[in-house]
Amino acid sequence: MEDGKLTVRAVERALDILLCFTESEDLSLTEISARVSLHKSTVHRLLASLEGKGFVLRDAASDKYRLGFRIWELSANLNHSDDPALILLPDMERLRDQLDETISLYVRDGMERVRVQAVQSNQAIRRVAPIGARLPLYVGASSKILVAFAEPQVxxxxxxxxxxxxxLERSAFLQKLxxxxxxxxxxxxxxREPGAAAVAVPIFNRAHRLVASLAVSGPSNRLTLEKMMEHAPVLMEAARRMGKMLK
Known part of the structure; x- marks a missing residue:
């Protein structure tokens, strides 16, 4: 039983190492060690195993690690036919050009929201958050949408x-919902962060099931409450169009 626990722990640690690359393209041993809170020697052994299986590659020149070819082989077998992140991308790009702010798509995963797609604003000052970023459900425009339109038990x-x-007062939160x-x-x-603002709307599929939250975000001195009120009808209309594309 003890050996089984150790094996599972090693798998969890290896997965934690792979998840480090959701926010960075390449990382050093020191950086990975700090992110997963493990000793360098332990991380080095796990990286060696991942490298041996092709899940990470080490650049000898920079002594940094990046994702390997096995990751891409796995992703090639994903079924993208119903993936909102891919289906909705062209419409998100058009919406970005129309509103000139960053457009994001969030889905709920348990008690967190995940940014599954984004189209960055072309403006010099903009909000930049990585795809794959996980954020709490109790704060932010998209969190309110994903909780408000979810089942009551959520x-x-x-x-x-x-x-x-x-x-955080529960009554105030429920009022916002x-x-x-x-x-x-x-x-x-x-x-969630100083100087940032966002407005978000729900996307329902053709069966009227909540699929995602569509958000426009930017600096709060540019994306004022008045501006967000102007964007909201445009965003809701875009969400209606997008929902018709989803099963």
Missing amino acids: QETLMEGPAWPPG DEAKTLGFATSVEE
């Missing part, structure tokens, strides 16, 4: 869970 689990911030359902959109101004 709200209960979120508010009763260990990650719920002690200082009700507002989002009534208006059909949600806004946030410097809720």
Whole structure:
């Protein structure tokens, strides 16, 4: 039994190492060690195993690691036919050109939201968050959308869970969810990070099931509340079009 636990722990640690590359293209041993909170010798052994199987590659010149060919072989067998991140990308690009701000697509994964697609603004000052970024569900415009239009048990689990911030009033949060359902959109101004604002709307598929949150984000001094109110109808119309493309 002890050997089994050690094996599972080694697998979890190896996966944690691979997940480091969701935010960076290449990383040194020191950087990976810091991110997974493991000793360098342990990380080095795991990297050697991953390298041997082709899941990571080491650049001898820079002594940095990056994802290997096995990752791409696995991804080639993904079924992309129903993937909103790919299907909706052209429409997201058009929306970016129309609103001149960053457009993001978020889905709920348990008690977190994940940024599965993004089209960055062409403006010099813009919000940049990596695809694959995981964020809490209790803060931000897209979080309100993903919780407000989800099943009631999602709200209960979120508010009763260990990650719920002690200082966040449940009644105030529920009021924001009700507002989002009534208006059909949600806004946030410097809720998650200083100087950032966003407006988000739900995307429902043809079966009227919530699929994702579509958001416009940018610096709060440019994406003012007035500007977000102007963007909201445009965003909702875009979400209706996108939803018709999804099963």
